[in-house]
Amino acid sequence: MIGRHRHLIGLEDLSREEILLVLALATSMKEVLRRPLKKVPTLRGKAVVNLFFEASTRTRTSFETAAKILSADAVNWTASSSSVSKGETLLDTARNIEAMRPDLLVIRHPAGGAPRFIADRVGCSVVSAGDGAHEHPSQGLLDMYTLAEHFTRNSGGAKDGAPDFATLSGRTVTIVGDVTHSRVARSNLHGLLKLGARVRVCGPPTMIPPGIEALGASVYYHLRPAVEGADAVMMLRIQHERIGDPLLPGTREYSKIWGLNEKKVNEWLSPSCAILHPGPINRGVELSPEVADGPRSVILEQVENGVAVRMAILYLLAGAAPAEPAEGAARA
Amino acid sequence: MNDETLFIEGGRVIDPSAGTDGVRTVVVRGGRIAEVSERVDKPRDARTLDARGRWVVPGFIDLHAHLREPGQEYKETVESGARAALAGGFTAVCSMPNTYPPNDNASVTELVLARAAAARMARVYPVGCISRALKGEELAEYGELKEAGCVALSDDGRPVMSSALMRRALEYARAFDLPVTVHEEDLALVGKGVMHEGKTSTRLGLLGAPAAAEEVMVLRDIALAELTGGRLHVAHLSCAGSVRAVREAKRRGLAVTAEVTPHHLALCDEDVARSGYDSCFKMNPPLRSTEDVRAVREALAEGTIDCVATDHAPHSLVEKEVEFDLAANGVVGLETAFAVCLTLVREGVLSERRLVEALTSAPARTFRLPGGTLARNAPADVAILDPVRSWRCEPERFQSKGRNSPWKGALLTGRCTQALVGGRIAYELTEGER
Numbered sequence: 001m002i003g004r005h006r007h008l009i010g011l012e013d014l015s016r017e018e019i020l021l022v023l024a025l026a027t028s029m030k031e032v033l034r035r036p037l038k039k040v041p042t043l044r045g046k047a048v049v050n051l052f053f054e055a056s057t058r059t060r061t062s063f064e065t066a067a068k069i070l071s072a073d074a075v076n077w078t079a080s081s082s083s084v085s086k087g088e089t090l091l092d093t094a095r096n097i098e099a100m101r102p103d104l105l106v107i108r109h110p111a112g113g114a115p116r117f118i119a120d121r122v123g124c125s126v127v128s129a130g131d132g133a134h135e136h137p138s139q140g141l142l143d144m145y146t147l148a149e150h151f152t153r154n155s156g157g158a159k160d161g162a163p164d165f166a167t168l169s170g171r172t173v174t175i176v177g178d179v180t181h182s183r184v185a186r187s188n189l190h191g192l193l194k195l196g197a198r199v200r201v202c203g204p205p206t207m208i209p210p211g212i213e214a215l216g217a218s219v220y221y222h223l224r225p226a227v228e229g230a231d232a233v234m235m236l237r238i239q240h241e242r243i244g245d246p247l248l249p250g251t252r253e254y255s256k257i258w259g260l261n262e263k264k265v266n267e268w269l270s271p272s273c274a275i276l277h278p279g280p281i282n283r284g285v286e287l288s289p290e291v292a293d294g295p296r297s298v299i300l301e302q303v304e305n306g307v308a309v310r311m312a313i314l315y316l317l318a319g320a321a322p323a324e325p326a327e328g329a330a331r332a
Numbered sequence: 333m334n335d336e337t338l339f340i341e342g343g344r345v346i347d348p349s350a351g352t353d354g355v356r357t358v359v360v361r362g363g364r365i366a367e368v369s370e371r372v373d374k375p376r377d378a379r380t381l382d383a384r385g386r387w388v389v390p391g392f393i394d395l396h397a398h399l400r401e402p403g404q405e406y407k408e409t410v411e412s413g414a415r416a417a418l419a420g421g422f423t424a425v426c427s428m429p430n431t432y433p434p435n436d437n438a439s440v441t442e443l444v445l446a447r448a449a450a451a452r453m454a455r456v457y458p459v460g461c462i463s464r465a466l467k468g469e470e471l472a473e474y475g476e477l478k479e480a481g482c483v484a485l486s487d488d489g490r491p492v493m494s495s496a497l498m499r500r501a502l503e504y505a506r507a508f509d510l511p512v513t514v515h516e517e518d519l520a521l522v523g524k525g526v527m528h529e530g531k532t533s534t535r536l537g538l539l540g541a542p543a544a545a546e547e548v549m550v551l552r553d554i555a556l557a558e559l560t561g562g563r564l565h566v567a568h569l570s571c572a573g574s575v576r577a578v579r580e581a582k583r584r585g586l587a588v589t590a591e592v593t594p595h596h597l598a599l600c601d602e603d604v605a606r607s608g609y610d611s612c613f614k615m616n617p618p619l620r621s622t623e624d625v626r627a628v629r630e631a632l633a634e635g636t637i638d639c640v641a642t643d644h645a646p647h648s649l650v651e652k653e654v655e656f657d658l659a660a661n662g663v664v665g666l667e668t669a670f671a672v673c674l675t676l677v678r679e680g681v682l683s684e685r686r687l688v689e690a691l692t693s694a695p696a697r698t699f700r701l702p703g704g705t706l707a708r709n710a711p712a713d714v715a716i717l718d719p720v721r722s723w724r725c726e727p728e729r730f731q732s733k734g735r736n737s738p739w740k741g742a743l744l745t746g747r748c749t750q751a752l753v754g755g756r757i758a759y760e761l762t763e764g765e766r
Binding site: 012089090091109110111112113114116117120131132133134135180183186209210211212214215 | 654
């Protein structure tokens with residue numbers, strides 16, 4: 001359980017305390033991850049199914065790695081996004097997998113609300129690994145973890161890297177890109193606001209969804225005022241299928257106006273401002289290679305922290321369950 | 333056919349067509365209304381219906397229902413739909429032509445009418461297609477459709493995107509004095525939107541369709557109604573912009589009418605979030621913002637929107653028990669319409685009289701249908717309603733085959749207890765339902 005929750009569907013549902021519970025546990029998990037022998041028996045005998053209806057390398061591998069370090073048995077089920085007319089329905093797929101008695105179902109799906117739909121209809125715990133443009137809660141958590149690590153380091157905090165999550169309070173984080181289609185942006189927005197940070201969103205007006213201010217973000221159409229004074233900038237991936245949607249005239253203009261290159265970074269960003277990206281990067285579109293690989297980039301730390309955060313999520317949702325087999329386990 | 337005399341006694345008769353509102357006895361003879369008065373001489377052995385504590389109103393008329401036959405009998409049939417209509421107090425329903433095959437020729441119209449006659453439930457008035465096969469490319473044969481019994485034309489379920497075709501439809505329909513009922517949405521503006529575009533769609537991460545997608549089409553068609561002199565009826569009007577457009581058109585005296593559904597009057601986009609992506613809250617047009625809800629309520633009260641129509645759209649679980657993005661649009665509405673609209677009366681949005689009018693004489697006038705009145709000699713289509721009866725909405729007990737109701741599980745107040753069609757008691761709420 002994460003506080004009151006048996007599932008992790010979105011950070012909108014979590015309280016500040018519940019978010020902190022996951023983040024704090026991730027610090028211990030990161031220690032495990034960095035051991036030479038990275039294996040603990042915590043989730044031995046637990047089964048995790050990664051049910052992916054959308055292509056993903058990073059997130060799926062990250063969940064799989066997290067499960068394996070905790071000794072859970074992880075299997076991957078890759079399905080093409082089903083529809084009424086072709087193939088098996090989402091519900092049938094989920095019920096079939098449920099019949100194999102997993103303890104936890106990790107779901108990625110192109111339709112917003114799909115993990116919730118499944119969670120309402122199966123017995124095991126459900127973790128969203130991203131649904132449509134709704135939420136990507138584990139990404140939001142790993143981003144907050146990475147930010148707290150960065151802020152702690154910059155304020156001369158613990159050298160061993162144990163982040164102080166109170167450092168997020170009062171910080172300004174700018175999210176740049178296609179906010180309309182971004183579940184990463186929404187999860188970060190909900191999570192960061194709960195931990196006391198301020199969130200700016202920036203992008204072409206065609207990529208800023210209506211009512212985002214009502215969710216607590218300030219909106220900027222130009223990059224410079226959006227990143228000036230920010231403590232961190234999160235660049236979102238511009239998906240090529242959006243070009244000519246007609247949300248954008250082209251990547252050339254996007255890169256010129258909303259992309260980050262070395263010159264803009266040096267002139268506009270404060271010296272301690274971190275640069276994040278959920279990946280995969282379109283080098284030369286939203287980030288120039290010098291910036292992606294530059295000293296402010298914490299992109300690879302995000303990836304590492306992703307495993308730690310997902311270990312914490314799996315532990316809380318699959319581990320805390322009281323279901324211990326009565327006899328078999330005792331004899332073994 | 334039915335020469336027996338029936339006295340409906342003790343009920344509060346609300347008949348906006350005659351300005352009646354008070355306790356009266358309704359006398360039915362030979363399938364027609366013989367008399368409505370405070371005092372009637374009644375033979376001792378006369379057949380009577382005790383309506384004390386009830387409302388006695390002209391049978392409701394629904395200008396917009398999907399009965400799904402022919403072609404999708406697993407969702408609904410003319411029989412089950414016309415039975416559901418009676419259970420909701422509707423003694424007449426207009427059946428939309430988006431069937432398989434579509435109602436673009438006399439043989440489909442005749443089939444629907446034959447099924448309705450065999451069912452002996454609510455009267456069914458078929459609506460014919462605007463365009464052949466609903467393709468939006470060429471006109472259907474309105475003369476043949478009218479002769480076969482169609483009362484209006486619609487491509488409902490989809491808009492007529494071609495302005496040129498819409499112009500010709502409004503023009504050509506004039507020869508047959510048929511209203512053209514329009515489903516308004518600019519498909520390019522809607523794109524892949526699955527709910528109203530606004531802060532709730534942003535929160536839920538669902539693609540939105542802006543209210544302007546409806547408004548621009550309403551404005552276009554009002555301009556075309558003015559150009560052609562045709563009769564334009566805006567189906568399921570859902571947003572403030574469309575209200576303004578219709579209000580202005582009426583002020584200028586154009587032949588423009590409009591309907592609104594109970595769900596657009598009672599629910600808003602935030603209910604999609606509250607329901608947790610429940611596809612019983614997905615329909616087209618989508619549930620709008622609270623500002624839009626306020627606007628359509630006001631418009632119904634003042635008469636800018638003429639009438640309430642259900643857009644009853646039964647679907648099976650196969651279409652609904654899926655991801656919100658993939659779920660079919662539509663909700664059932666015939667059996668809940670009265671109770672849902674009654675909440676507006678309790679909230680002070682509508683008077684009781686205006687509510688009854690919007691379900692009876694107003695739709696009758698809009699499509700020029702018989703009924704909607706208790707005037708002497710009118711067909712005795714009567715609904716007897718219990719305005720204070722509370723009941724749990726349990727879709728598995730619906731007369732409709734559709735279970736896709738956003739009110740499933742809700743406690744509703746107001747229910748039809750009997751419905752008369754042509755003087756015959758065609759529906760009676762059974763004791764087990766009480």
